[in-house]
Amino acid sequence: MKISKLLILITLLFSGQLLADEHWGYEGTISPEHWGDISKDFRTCKTGKHQSPINITKAKKLAPQPLIFHYELTPEEVINNGHTVQVSVNSDDDYLTFNGTHYLLKQFHFHTPSENQIEGNSFPLEVHFVHTDKEGKLLILAVMLKEGKANQEIEKAWRVVSKQQDKTIKIKSPFNIDKFLPSNKSYYHFEGSLTTPPCTEGVTWLVLKESVTVSKEQVDKFDNLLGHTNN
Ligand SMILES: [Zn+2]
DSSP, rough: OOHHHHHHHHHHHHTTHHHHHHOOOSGGGGGGGGHHOOOGGGGGHHHHHSSSOOOOOOOOOOOOOOEEEEEEOOOOOEESSSOOOEEEESSSSSSEEEEEEEEEEEEEEESSSSSETTTTTTEEEEEEEEEOOOOOOOEEEEEEEEEESHHHHHHHHHHHHHHSSSSSEEEEEEEEEEHHSSSSSOEEEEEEOOSSOOOOEEEEEEEEOOOEEEEEEHHHHHHHHHHSSOO
């Protein structure tokens, strides 16, 4: 640990912030390099061995198991929680089958710019579809968005989401996740962690190789809502 970081840590300890405040963010003293020190529940952010996101390079060419998607059209809610825009999915019908296990879709949310990189390439937006199996094991399906035509599915959430934080809003038109996904579903697979506190490990990551499009205006709208990057 660098002296300057140590000093910040000591200052935080004496001011009581470190123990009292579990607030995390992307800038200043609560930025990612400090997450492991904000709370003992977040220690894995610093000490973990399989932390995400990663830059995917020289991926092994294995014969991958096909992913089987069972996504229905369901009405959902959207929230701007200050860290991201998140759409919650309250249905038992939306799941994805990977290696014979069903993973139920719980929510999806966005990062700008992308957290994972493919061969060193970053994307303006990345969406994480967060799933859990019966035992609560997490699987995150990541889809990259490149600049191009406006994304009709994102627009459904963007149209209603509020700049006001922690306000839950119903999305009127149901999300069609199948339309959100690229036609080619080949993917990279690795075992990693949550990319935000508490940075829990043992998360199965699937990153689709092919991206879908999002317009510059849609990325700008997301930037404006958050007021900061969140990768
Ligand atoms: Zn995420």
